[in-house]
Amino acid sequence: MIALLRRDLAIATRAGGGFGLGLAFFLVVVVLVPFGVGPETSVLTRIAPGVLWIGALLACLLSLDRMFALDYEDGSLDLLATAPIPLEGVVAVKALAHWLTTGLPLTLMAPLLAVLLNLPPQGFVWLVVSLALGTPALSVIGAFGAALTVGLRRGGLLLSLLVLPLYVPTLIFGAEAARRGAEGMEAGTPLALLTGISLGCAALMPFAAAAALRVNLR
Structure with a gap:
């Protein structure tokens, strides 16, 4: 399992692996928003949390189709399916690798980009906490979508259509x-719901994704 995690991390961080693609997309989204809505600081402050979360969500979506596609193309996925480790564990490791190379960097980068949207300083901690609790759900749900579309030609669009509705609760509460x-209000309730979503997805989605992989590999 550790060897598989190291392999996926190495693939994601090498040239063309998609590690920097999500960060670059996140940066572009945040930079373009002030040009679209205007430079008024009051407007930017009000929409900053939603814009940052939408940018992070879409950035996570960019590399999902690569989660199983490369292994499917070179035959590694068939070997993993017959290996002594459970296929659910393989899915969980790949989701973890995706989060470490996409969700975690986006979480750490978010406070820097929040400055461009005039987010109040007291909101930086809550932004990081919400992304840290919510992005694991994005990776695990994305693993399920990637498992459903593995082997399909041009499955990236179908993957987006399948996954985006499942991302909505995480986006809302995050x-x-x-x-x-950011407004100095109590944020415990949405954070608790966000944590529950991530834990529930981490417990259930690997089994659903593993079942989808077994069907697609027949």
Whole structure:
């Protein structure tokens, strides 16, 4: 399992592996928003939590189709399916590798980009906490979507259509927690719901993704 994690991390961080693609997309989204809505600081402050969360969500979506596609193309996925380790564990490791190379860097980068959107300083901590609690759910749900579309030609669009509706609860509670924290309000309830979503997805989605992989590999 550790060897598989190291392998996926090495693939993601090498040239063309998609490690920097999500960060670059996140940066572009945040930089372009002030040009689209105007430079008024009051407007930017109000929409900053939602914009940052949407940018992080879409950035996570960019590299999902690579989660199983490369292994499927070179035959490694068939070997992993017949290996002594459970396929659910393989899915969990790949979701963890995706989070370490996408979700975690986005979480750490978010406070720097929040300055461009005039997010109040007291909201930085809540933004990081909400992203840290919510992005694991994005990776695990994305693993399920990637398992459903593995082997399909041009499956990236179908993957987006399948995964985006499942991302909505995470987006709602994550952006709400960041907004409440930035306004000095109590953010415990949306953070608790966000944590519950991530834990529930981590417990259930690997089994669903493993079942989808077994069907697609037949």
